[in-house]
Amino acid sequence: MYSINPTPHEIGKELAKRHKALRKQLKLSQSDMAERSGVSLGSLKRFETTGQISLESLLKLAHLLDRLEDFKLVFQPKEDLGNIEDLFLTK
Secondary structure (H helix, E strand, C coil): CCCCCCCHHHHHHHHHHHHHHHHHHCCCCHHHHHHHHCCCHHHHHHHHHHCCCCHHHHHHHHHHCCCHHHHHHCCCCCCCCCCHHHHHCCC
């Protein structure tokens, strides 16, 4: 199946790539990151290799990197712009 939209796997791999780059920028080894975040070393290695990680572990890593706020927008309801005309109607 072809799509211009990224797949969940592709997004996971991209997140893992960004995480690894940020970890290295902060000069943290995988073991240091695992210990400080409470995520097992195996889970961290799997994430950085395959992009697969549990949501809880991902949030722990984000918390350690002071990036937990990035998740606040996930699953936010979109504004309903279908009734935009109502804004211009006088009542």
